[in-house]
Amino acid sequence: xxxxxxxxxxxxxxxxxxxxxxxxxxxxxxxxxxxxxxxxxxxxxxxxxxxxxxxxxxxxxxxxxxxxxxxxxxxxxxxxxxxxxxxxxxxxxxxxxxxxxxxxxxxxxxxxxxxxxxxxxxxxxxxxxxxxxxxxxxxxxxxxxx
Amino acid sequence: xxxxxxxxxxxxxxxxxxxxxxxxxxxxxxxxxxxxxxxxxxxxxxxxxxxxxxxxxxxxxxxxxxxxxxxxxxxxxxxxxxxxxxxxxxxxxxxxxxxxxxxxxxxxxxxxxxxxxxxxxxxxxxxxxxxxxxxxxxxxxxxxxxxxxxxxxxxxxxxxxxxxxxxxxxxxxxxxxxxxxxxxxxxxxxxxxxxxxxxxxxxxxxxxxxxxxxxxxxxxxxxxxxxxxxxxxxxxxxxxxxxxxxxxxx
Numbered sequence: 001x002x003x004x005x006x007x008x009x010x011x012x013x014x015x016x017x018x019x020x021x022x023x024x025x026x027x028x029x030x031x032x033x034x035x036x037x038x039x040x041x042x043x044x045x046x047x048x049x050x051x052x053x054x055x056x057x058x059x060x061x062x063x064x065x066x067x068x069x070x071x072x073x074x075x076x077x078x079x080x081x082x083x084x085x086x087x088x089x090x091x092x093x094x095x096x097x098x099x100x101x102x103x104x105x106x107x108x109x110x111x112x113x114x115x116x117x118x119x120x121x122x123x124x125x126x127x128x129x130x131x132x133x134x135x136x137x138x139x140x141x142x143x144x145x146x
Numbered sequence: 147x148x149x150x151x152x153x154x155x156x157x158x159x160x161x162x163x164x165x166x167x168x169x170x171x172x173x174x175x176x177x178x179x180x181x182x183x184x185x186x187x188x189x190x191x192x193x194x195x196x197x198x199x200x201x202x203x204x205x206x207x208x209x210x211x212x213x214x215x216x217x218x219x220x221x222x223x224x225x226x227x228x229x230x231x232x233x234x235x236x237x238x239x240x241x242x243x244x245x246x247x248x249x250x251x252x253x254x255x256x257x258x259x260x261x262x263x264x265x266x267x268x269x270x271x272x273x274x275x276x277x278x279x280x281x282x283x284x285x286x287x288x289x290x291x292x293x294x295x296x297x298x299x300x301x302x303x304x305x306x307x308x309x310x311x312x313x314x315x316x317x318x319x320x321x322x323x324x325x326x327x328x329x330x331x332x333x334x335x336x337x338x339x340x341x342x343x344x345x346x347x348x349x350x351x352x353x354x355x356x357x358x359x360x361x362x363x364x365x366x367x368x369x370x371x372x373x374x375x376x377x378x379x380x381x382x383x384x385x386x387x388x389x390x391x392x393x394x395x396x
Binding site: 005006008009010011012013016019020021022023024025027028029030032033034035038042047074102106107108110111114134 | 161163166168169216219221239242243244245246247248251252255256257289290291303305306310311312313314318330354355356357358361368370372374375376377378379382388
């Protein structure tokens with residue numbers, strides 16, 4: 001262990017009579033072993049922030065006239081934007097799979113008298129919903145409806 | 147060297163609060179037997195090589211939860227870890243995320259405070275009279291919380307949790323799991339009290355579901371499941387307070 005955790009991590013509210021060495025972080029945190037998946041999961045938040053800014057820019061362009069909007073569409077065809085959206089898509093799939101894997105066990109044994117369905121049913125519902133929403137969005141964006 | 151023995155190097159973190167400014171590492175050559183656990187080697191060091199080494203242990207059968215330490219960077223019960231699975235060098239350090247009292251001994255006072263804050267005992271609105279007999283519980287009711295009652299308070303989950311490392315007020319996995327265990331108990335009537343605790347600062351909502359607590363739990367308690375189930379229960383209880391008479395206590 002080489003790096004310090006928060007100096008008050010797991011400290012008692014009143015200091016004891018013995019001097020203690022400060023708490024240390026686990027060796028592998030944040031990029032080693034299993035921590036890597038967790039850290040990457042959290043880091044995807046940066047991508048969502050950038051995606052949000054990108055959407056805001058697109059909306060701004062939409063309200064700034066046809067020429068600006070066409071310019072924005074042109075920019076979105078660039079290698080940079082395509083690459084960024086590719087990475088964002090990979091991040092979304094990673095986050096979705098990780099979230100879905102943990103979701104079933106986060107359900108209490110019962111809420112009132114209602115018990116959650118078995119894990120395979122929950123997973124099937126989650127993935128079914130994901131595929132359904134993705135299919136609908138694809139159809140809408142491809143001009144299939146509306 | 148006799149059959150079934152080989153030498154391993156143990157790199158042990160040492161800290162003497164009277165002499166050391168910061169922890170240091172010390173190496174020991176130990177002739178280990180093939181059936182030894184990590185704890186056996188530490189006891190050998192203590193008994194035969196260096197009597198000044200301090201470490202906690204008691205039951206030697208993964209029940210008491212005393213001998214939790216970092217073994218090659220992972221929080222482990224040293225009495226449960228077979229040495230055969232490790233290479234020629236084994237690093238042993240005190241549990242991460244805890245203040246160190248001496249060598250491999252960490253301060254558990256903070257953990258005990260967090261544990262009591264979730265009221266891990268059966269709360270009854272009115273105590274049952276002896277004449278009424280024992281409270282009955284069906285196997286199905288027992289099954290709802292049994293997994294979470296297997297916790298032995300070894301604190302390995304705290305040592306693995308990245309939130310514990312960075313947020314001192316976080317009650318942490320084991321304490322929340324035990325509180326949740328009592329809230330799920332059909333004999334208990336204190337879920338609302340605990341949910342009020344769980345909705346406070348540094349409680350269930352500080353958990354970012356790293357799942358490390360469940361990965362390192364030696365008793366398969368799955369504290370991450372308990373914490374995240376407690377989140378949902380705390381929210382339902384809070385929301386019920388708006389729509390049900392007398393809040394969500396019924």
